[in-house]
Amino acid sequence: MLYIVIAFLWTSIWLYLLLGGADFGAGIIELISKREHKSKTRHTMYRVIGPIWEANHMWLIIAIVILFVGFPKIYTTMSIFVHIPLTAMLLGIIARGTAFVFRNYDAVEDRMQSIYNRIFVYSSAITPFFLGIIAASTVSRKIDVGATNFLSAYVDSWLNSFGIAVGLFTVCICGFLAAIYIIGEVHSSDDRQHFIRVAKKMIVAAFVAGGLVFIAAHYEQIPLLDWIFGHWIGSLAIGAASISLIFLWISLSKNRAILIRLLAGFQVSMILLAATYIHFPKIILLKGGASLSLVEDAGLNKTIEALAWALLLGSIFILPALFYLIYSFEKKKGIAH
Amino acid sequence: MDDFLAARSQMALSLGFHIIFACIGMVMPFFMAIAHYKWLRTGEQVYKNVTKAWSKGVAIFFATGAVSGTVLSFELGLLWPTFMEHAGPIFGMPFSLEGTAFFIEAIALGFFLYGWDKFNPWFHWFTGVIVGISGLASGILVVAANAWMNSPAGFEYVDGKYTNINPIDAMFNDAWFSQALHMTLAAFAATGFAVAGVHAFMIKKGKNINFHEKAFRIAAIFATVAAVLQPLSGDISAKDVAKRQPAKLAAMEAHFKTEKEAPLIIGGLVDEKANEVKYAVKIPGLLSWMAHGNSKATVTGLDQIPKNYHPPIAITHYAFQVMVGLGMLMLSLSIIYFITLAKKRSWLRSPWLLNLFILAIPLGFIAIEAGWMVTEIGRQPWIIYGIMRTVDAVTPMPGIVYSFYLFTAVYVSLSIIVAFLLYRQIKMVGRIYDI
Ligand code: HDD
Ligand code: HEM
Ligand code: HEM
Numbered sequence: 001m002l003y004i005v006i007a008f009l010w011t012s013i014w015l016y017l018l019l020g021g022a023d024f025g026a027g028i029i030e031l032i033s034k035r036e037h038k039s040k041t042r043h044t045m046y047r048v049i050g051p052i053w054e055a056n057h058m059w060l061i062i063a064i065v066i067l068f069v070g071f072p073k074i075y076t077t078m079s080i081f082v083h084i085p086l087t088a089m090l091l092g093i094i095a096r097g098t099a100f101v102f103r104n105y106d107a108v109e110d111r112m113q114s115i116y117n118r119i120f121v122y123s124s125a126i127t128p129f130f131l132g133i134i135a136a137s138t139v140s141r142k143i144d145v146g147a148t149n150f151l152s153a154y155v156d157s158w159l160n161s162f163g164i165a166v167g168l169f170t171v172c173i174c175g176f177l178a179a180i181y182i183i184g185e186v187h188s189s190d191d192r193q194h195f196i197r198v199a200k201k202m203i204v205a206a207f208v209a210g211g212l213v214f215i216a217a218h219y220e221q222i223p224l225l226d227w228i229f230g231h232w233i234g235s236l237a238i239g240a241a242s243i244s245l246i247f248l249w250i251s252l253s254k255n256r257a258i259l260i261r262l263l264a265g266f267q268v269s270m271i272l273l274a275a276t277y278i279h280f281p282k283i284i285l286l287k288g289g290a291s292l293s294l295v296e297d298a299g300l301n302k303t304i305e306a307l308a309w310a311l312l313l314g315s316i317f318i319l320p321a322l323f324y325l326i327y328s329f330e331k332k333k334g335i336a337h
Numbered sequence: 338m339d340d341f342l343a344a345r346s347q348m349a350l351s352l353g354f355h356i357i358f359a360c361i362g363m364v365m366p367f368f369m370a371i372a373h374y375k376w377l378r379t380g381e382q383v384y385k386n387v388t389k390a391w392s393k394g395v396a397i398f399f400a401t402g403a404v405s406g407t408v409l410s411f412e413l414g415l416l417w418p419t420f421m422e423h424a425g426p427i428f429g430m431p432f433s434l435e436g437t438a439f440f441i442e443a444i445a446l447g448f449f450l451y452g453w454d455k456f457n458p459w460f461h462w463f464t465g466v467i468v469g470i471s472g473l474a475s476g477i478l479v480v481a482a483n484a485w486m487n488s489p490a491g492f493e494y495v496d497g498k499y500t501n502i503n504p505i506d507a508m509f510n511d512a513w514f515s516q517a518l519h520m521t522l523a524a525f526a527a528t529g530f531a532v533a534g535v536h537a538f539m540i541k542k543g544k545n546i547n548f549h550e551k552a553f554r555i556a557a558i559f560a561t562v563a564a565v566l567q568p569l570s571g572d573i574s575a576k577d578v579a580k581r582q583p584a585k586l587a588a589m590e591a592h593f594k595t596e597k598e599a600p601l602i603i604g605g606l607v608d609e610k611a612n613e614v615k616y617a618v619k620i621p622g623l624l625s626w627m628a629h630g631n632s633k634a635t636v637t638g639l640d641q642i643p644k645n646y647h648p649p650i651a652i653t654h655y656a657f658q659v660m661v662g663l664g665m666l667m668l669s670l671s672i673i674y675f676i677t678l679a680k681k682r683s684w685l686r687s688p689w690l691l692n693l694f695i696l697a698i699p700l701g702f703i704a705i706e707a708g709w710m711v712t713e714i715g716r717q718p719w720i721i722y723g724i725m726r727t728v729d730a731v732t733p734m735p736g737i738v739y740s741f742y743l744f745t746a747v748y749v750s751l752s753i754i755v756a757f758l759l760y761r762q763i764k765m766v767g768r769i770y771d772i
Binding site: 057060076083098306 | 401404405412423425427429435437441445456503734740747754761762765
């Protein structure tokens with residue numbers, strides 16, 4: 001039963017990264033686009049993401065609920081020691097979620113629109129940045145449960161070059177996912193060429209940020225290289241991701257929408273797999289060698305069992321409905337034009 | 338302000354903000370479903386317009402409710418880690434089911450908002466109903482979690498350890514039914530009166546009368562029926578509290594001395610030092626009757642409860658008075674409305690009736706906030722009643738005060754923007770749906 005719960009947890013994080021990530025990324029692309037492309041990005045994105053917008057962000061809530069019900073120790077340790085970036089991320093979520101709705105539902109179009117847009121694009125970048133920082137803090141061995149002063153307990157746990165590099169990398173990944181996604185959704189070949197260029201830029205940016213992650217890891221004495229290449233799964237995942245990147249680059253120029261989506265999704269999944277598999281079942285590495293584990297620090301059996309049933313039961317309802325939602329809006333798109 | 342107080346205030350602020358959006362998100366889909374149904378049945382364009390206008394408003398509330406709820410699910414840990422570490426595995430069941438309910442709600446909302454003219458009309462209507470049902474389910478589930486804090490169940494507490502956990506028993510604790518019933522009715526009454534009042538205002542201004550009258554009627558029926566049932570359900574709650582949480586009941590009533598034939602105290606100023614209520618109206622025996630169904634029964638007073646387990650008395654008492662007072666006002670207005678419908682149709686357009694409904698716009702929401710203050714403050718000093726004290730649950734991180742200031746600023750600005758947006762929506766109704 002425990003492994004069912006863990007699978008759900010991983011899947012929620014994975015889907016949040018892919019779907020939520022593409023969603024954040026759309027804002028990031030809008031942020032870096034020149035004025036004439038901004039509104040194109042905005043409208044395309046609203047058309048395709050609008051119907052599933054709420055659902056994209058539910059994955060985060062599912063992951064959090066799984067954590068606090070099934071793995072309370074992990075949830076509370078994070079809540080205490082990475083309080084500050086969690087709060088920053090929450091502020092980003094509030095700003096982004098409300099700005100998205102405000103700009104699409106304000107009955108009057110006037111100067112307010114540009115304020116909503118600005119809030120939206122900046123929070124689209126800030127939120128995944130802090131998500132990345134939070135993720136980095138779980139493996140950087142900087143969380144010190146015995147710390148006695150404010151800085152070492154609540155700031156050093158997350159504020160370091162490795163965290164910042166992972167944050168930037170996450171932002172780039174989101175932008176990359178969104179660019180790939182939008183390519184399949186625009187119709188004129190000019191637009192398509194534009195978003196292909198954006199996607200290529202994002203790949204380069206992600207590549208550079210990925211390099212920064214390794215450099216920062218080295219600097220912070222985090223044995224990232226050993227972790228990834230010390231185990232065949234890690235090497236395989238990263239190897240597969242790199243090879244598929246080459247395919248992706250080629251298919252981009254040939255503009256095969258479905259294939260490049262699959263490849264991009266595959267890459268990001270491989271990166272997440274490499275990042276999580278290496279330490280499994282440990283999920284938080286603490287300062288001084290201790291760690292929190294999904295297996296040892298799970299809640300009691302009774303709770304895990306109930307949680308697993310609730311999740312299984314839930315997915316019987318949710319998954320078909322979600323697929324039907326995505327499928328029908330995908331199908332109706334043709335008609336709407 | 339110290340950090341402990343800041344944490345409590347931040348929690349209260351976030352919940353107080355969320356509840357407004359949650360109630361609207363829970364109830365409006367039902368209003369929409371009725372209007373939508375009428376449109377599908379009669380083909381009258383005005384009903385379609387009502388549905389569409391409402392659904393725009395709901396989208397704003399829904400998203401604001403969703404982000405404030407997301408914040409809450411983190412805040413439980415950010416502010417009360419010790420509580421969550423022990424409570425999470427016990428009272429988590431309703432939260433995990435709630436996750437499913439939210440998800441279904443979000444999916445159905447996607448179909449509903451973006452599905453106009455794209456699907457079979459009845460399928461589209463049905464997705465709207467699903468939004469309502471799953472919203473209601475999530476409300477009930479989360480209240481069941483809160484009820485567990487008032488009436489802990491589903492575990493054994495031995496030597497500071499929580500053993501023998503049974504999440505199902507925890508969910509169906511003694512308080513869940515009375516609280517869930519009362520909360521659901523409250524959501525219908527509050528949202529119903531607020532919506533009806535806004536349309537009453539537009540009727541009075543003489544704009545799009547047909548549109549606003551149809552909308553008013555749907556909202557008013559829900560509101561008034563709920564408002565009539567509300568005091569009955571409140572009575573169930575009060576009896577329940579008397580049994581489970583005598584300290585809370587005593588604080589609600591500012592009932593200092595244990596006595597037989599206890600009087601109901603209305604109004605007055607609470608003096609917590611002198612243990613008395615000044616200038617109050619006292620109705621002999623009524624409290625005994627309300628709490629135990631017998632006007633001779635003994636009601637436990639605060640004198641029976643150790644001082645360090647007293648909740649803040651004055652606030653709890655005042656909040657309770659506000660809730661009950663507003664409940665009575667809403668009940669009276671409902672009765673007037675029923676008389677109008679049955680006997681005096683001509684009153685329907687009379688300015689005084691419309692004015693009463695306009696005045697009632699905020700009442701339900703004020704009552705909801707007051708009711709939650711009763712429940713939450715009346716439970717103090719406990720976070721899990723009788724098991725864990727709130728001070729022992731708070732985060733060790735210093736500086737929560739700044740977090741509180743920050744969230745206050747965010748919530749205040751959000752409220753202003755939402756109000757501004759709604760004002761613009763309502764103002765545009767005439768232009769968009771002019772018929
Ligand atoms: C429209 C809102 C509204 C109205 C008119 C009333 N209430 Fe209420 N009340 C609530 C909205 C509410 C609430 C916000 O929904 C609470 C908070 C917790 C809960 O379950 O419901 C609540 C709690 C609450 C409690 C505490 C329950 C607990 O702690 O477990 C009691 C005893 C009552 N109410 C009693 C009444 C009575 C006797 C009313 C007579 C008119 C009344 N309420 C009207
Ligand atoms: C939405 C309606 C609610 C409102 C307006 C509300 C209001 C409040 C208030 C005023 C406090 C501070 C009490 C004090 O410190 O004196 C508080 C505390 C708290 N509430 Fe609620 N509450 C609501 C619902 C809930 C629900 C549904 C839950 C959990 C499932 C919950 C969990 C908590 C917790 C954990 C605290 C902090 C600890 C404490 O003070 O007891 N509340 N809430
Ligand atoms: C009495 C208290 C509460 C009630 C009645 C309530 C009810 C609701 C409802 C009906 C929604 C759906 C959103 C909408 O339709 O606008 C919602 C959203 C949400 N609530 Fe609450 N809630 C309460 C307290 C809480 C608490 C304490 C938490 C956190 C632990 C929470 C977490 C959430 C989350 C995560 C969402 C977003 C889900 C979505 O995207 O639909 N709620 N709430």
